[in-house]
Amino acid sequence: MAFNVTLKQSGRQFQVEPDEPVLTAALRQGIGLPYGCKNGACGSCKGTVVSGQIEQGAHSSSALSNDERTRGMALFCCATAQTDLEIDVREVAGVGDIQVRKLPCRVMSIERKADDVVVLKLQLPANERLQYLAGQYLEFVLKDGSRRSYSMATAPHEEGPIELHIRHMPGGKFTDHVFGAMKERDILRFEAPLGTFFLREESDKPIVLLASGTGFAPIKAIVEHAAFKNIGRPMTLYWGARQRKDLYLMELAEQWAKNIPNFRFVPVLSEPDAADGWSGRTGFVHRAVIEDLPDLSGYQVYACGAPVMVESAQRDFTQHHGLPADEFYADSFTSAADLANPV
Incomplete structure (x- = not known):
């Protein structure tokens, strides 16, 4: 049986399935809530449970402290509903308007910019164009199903390849591959756009x-x-x-x-x-x-x-x-x- 979730600030509602993270349900129904890592590590999705009960999944203590939990705060990327909920969390306009897609791409170039940094450029298939907001990221979907996230350094209006800046993390399966075996014309798969880090253009603040x-x-x-x-x-x-x-x-x-x-x-x-x-x-x-x-x-x-x-x-x-x-x-x-x- 699905539970109803009400957003305190706007009154908007959506449904969440048992064992489905609250954030996942919101994004699935076109409601933009803030998020970054989606694995309980960054704290971007943090908000308050005004009423109802959740089960908080595994997370980093730096993202959500025990003191914050006692004050009713939660990480909605890894929190599941046990009852109907009312939550207080910032909504993000614009994110729900862009379709998240899975696409193949070809490695166009790998350029070493520092001892431990490369600029990786990815070519999309002919006639494909990725719509996204400046600041969002993509997730590579690796052959074993694991994922690696990288911010897109290319502004959305630009034609041509998608640019990523990748730092070598010795022992990291993906970055060891990028700095070792990866070569031009390799095929990768990714999902994008993701994240709520982008310029709020409606503001006039410096x-x-x-x-x-x-x-x-x-x-x-x-x-x-x-x-x-x-x-x-x-x-x-x-x-x-x-x-x-x-x-x-x-x-x-x-x-x-x-x-x-x-x-x-x-x-x-x-x-x-x-x-x-x-x-x-x-x-x-x-x-x-x-x-x-x-x-x-x-x-x-x-x-x-x-x-x-x-x-x-x-x-x-x-x-x-x-x-x-x-x-x-x-x-x-x-x-x-x-x-x-x-x-």
Whole structure:
């Protein structure tokens, strides 16, 4: 017997089957709820159970703490309904309007941009075009059924291949293959578009873009999309990495700063090498934002990259520097390792 789920803020309703995650049911019925990893690791789908009972599935304690659970919060990507529910969670307009598809693709090129980063370009079949929002991601479906998620770095308006930025994780089955055996013209399969990390175009607030490592990929899509649409809102990109070589497309970001009105670029290194001769900003990248913008009450923030960076930024920006909680948008790069100690 299916259960009814009511969204507190809008009053919209949908049905969830027994043992079906609440998020899955919502997306299946065209209702956009926030999500990222869909495996209990990132916390993007977190909300409150106002009434009713759920069973919370395995998840990372950093995504949902025991204290949050006692206060009625849940991760809807891995929560199943035991009764009818009323839930309080932010709805996302626009996501439900785009069809999620499974498509084959061909590896068009593999270009090494750093010791541990490649830019992978994928060619779709002739006459196929993927509709998506700038900032969303795709999931490769591997032969054993497992999946690997990567943000699309290509803006949606662009013709041609889909670009991904892939960091090598030694011992990782997929990235070992990408950096070892993968070759041009190989065939892969993916599902897309996924995720609720994309530019909210209806706002007129200035934007802070916050990236670490290959978290630059969806930010690239957002910036190029905004420039294409002549969105003139002030936009500042803070891109953090350990050393200069890890800012693998720094020249592109510098070019944006020269050519895009109201756009600033602030690179930040946490462990600069003496050989780099680095004279720019140092330290944690989210702290650089706070140094420049101690009052974030009038901003939107889009953060993407390592979970520790995203979590630190969200906590500090919203608790201590005035950023409204619903103006922090994040895509946390989680992996199976992030669920190594689920609760």
